[in-house]
Amino acid sequence: MSKSHKSQLEDFSIRTVPIEERKNTFNVSITSCAWIISLSTLFTGGALVAGMDFQSAVLAAVFGMLILAILGFFQGWMGAKYGVSTTMLTRQAFGRYGANLFGILLALTMGIGWFGWQIAFFGMTIAEMFPNQWFAEPKIAMVWGGILMILTAFIGYKGLSTLSMIAVPLVAILSIWGLAEAVNHLGSWEALLSTKPTGDPLSIFAGITIVVGNAAAGAVVFADVTRYGKTAAKGGFGAAVGYFLGGVFCVIAGAAMTLAAQVPTIGSTPNIPAAMSQIGLGFFAFLILVFAQWTTNDNNLYTGSLGLRNVVNLSKTVIVIVLGVLGLGIALIGIQDYFVPFLNALGTYVPPIAGVMIADHWIVKPKILHKSYQFGEGTKYAKWNVAAIIATVVAGIIGSRLMFGITAINSIVIGFVLYVIIAYLLTKWNIQFEIGEKSEESNGF
Structure with a gap:
């Protein structure tokens, strides 16, 4: 098998x-839009x-998704x-x-914990929609879903983009229909606009905090989609626009249907599936x-x-199957909720990673260390960047307690500022914070 064909399979x-x-x-843009169109956004x-x-x-x-679009643009660039x-990218940072x-x-x-939790959530909502x-x-429903x-995910970006081309227009049309039915259910736009909250x-x-919190992790990993963009500007802009529009549209549709139906909550969460049924979808x-x-x-x-492919020398297709089966197993056993505190704790340190990555690419590497980013066979990476790791951990701790x-x-901004300060001071004091050196081999490791 040629290297080119093998890379495409991978x-x-x-x-x-x-x-x-x-x-x-x-x-x-369509592929990134599909990332944000989800049950959790509704x-x-x-x-x-x-x-x-x-x-x-x-x-x-609008303002919450604009914040995420700006963050995602830099990551996507x-x-x-x-x-x-x-x-x-984190190999450099x-x-x-x-x-x-x-x-x-x-x-x-994301690969095991939230994947498993979302599968379980999917099974429960489908059961709510179609009892008996x-x-x-x-x-x-968990199994087939x-x-x-x-x-x-097994097919890769081509699978995601193909599904997105089908799903995004369909969900958009159906959500517009849901919005129209919500207005019709209440009698007029004025009735929708004048409906008072009950909580x-x-x-x-x-x-804005709720909107940002729902989708911040997705903006951090924008590069997973934009790496297929033709240019830095087109990739970053396209993904940011798709994420923004999809998020705003989905939040508005969920809000309208909930107001129109006035259905009871599931715990503290609005019962969106019941709302959809009640307004006639x-x-x-x-x-x-x-x-x-x-699509999410x-x-x-x-x-x-x-x-995980960055860590272990196994085929990505094998990794997808292993992680997917583990996540599905968690959902079928019914222990997914026990992982949520653990996942939330780990998730505290995902946003500041973006702040450190942005600071490393635009300030620390070119202005302080006078280096440039390179990838591919023979590229030399530091084994550890102590300053970046410290900045991420401290930013996560501080950001979660403010x-x-x-x-x-908060944690993204703190990570950005803290990393620049630490890198600048250590460089001034002639203290190395990039430790060791490892060359990228022909197989990517």
Whole structure:
């Protein structure tokens, strides 16, 4: 098998995506849009209108997604410029072994943990939509839903983009229909706009925090999509626009349907599936649920597999199957909720990684260390970047304990500033913070 063909089967998981394999801006934009169109984003809209009116929910959606689009643009720029995944980029920012830690973090959180949790959530929502139907029995729905999600992650970017081209327009059309039915259910736009929230009041700032918190991790790993962009600007811009539009649209649709139906909550969460049924979507609500979850959770597995591929010398296709089966197993056993505190704790350190990566690429490497990014056979990486690791850990700890602002954004900004300061001071004091050296081999390791 030729190197080129093997790389295509591997989805260029630890190599630079060749120019001839790059996609146009629209393709990248649609694929990133599919990342954000999900059940959790619909539920985010429902959560907003529990404590604010519809206009305020729209503003929270717009400003929250704008913040994430700006963050994602910088991450996406790097992925498209060098044609490599987020984990490959961290080889430069954190060192070769530091990147391994990040890869393991992605595999545990997104590839197994959240993938399994979302499968379980999918099974429960399908059962809610179609009670007493054999295919909607929670564990059966988990199995067929999980297989769908594993399949597209197994194929790689081409599978994700192909599904996105089908799912994004379909979910958009059906969500517009849901929005129209919500207005029709209430009688007029004025009725929708005047509907009062039933829960504790939420400020605009609190609403923005909810929107950002829902999708911050996705913006951090934008390079996993934009590495297929033709140029740095087109890749970063295309992904940012897709993420922004998909997120705003999905949040607004979820908010409108929740307000219109006024259904009871599942615990503290608005019952979106019941809302869809009540306003008359019926079977089409089922399609929204399937595609919304499919297009997002396969990305969890895809990103987790790219992360672990950076660590172990196994085929990406094998890694996808292993991680997918583990996640599905967690869901079928019913222990996914026990992992949530652990996943949230690990997730505290994902956002500041983006701050450190941005600082490393635009300030530390070119301005302080006078180096440039390179990838491919023979590239020499530090084994560890101690300053970057310290900045990430400290930023995660501080960001998670601040009582003001948006946790994810706080930790990103703190990570950015802290890393620049530490790198500058250590360089001034002639203290090496990039330790050891390891050359990239012909097989990507």
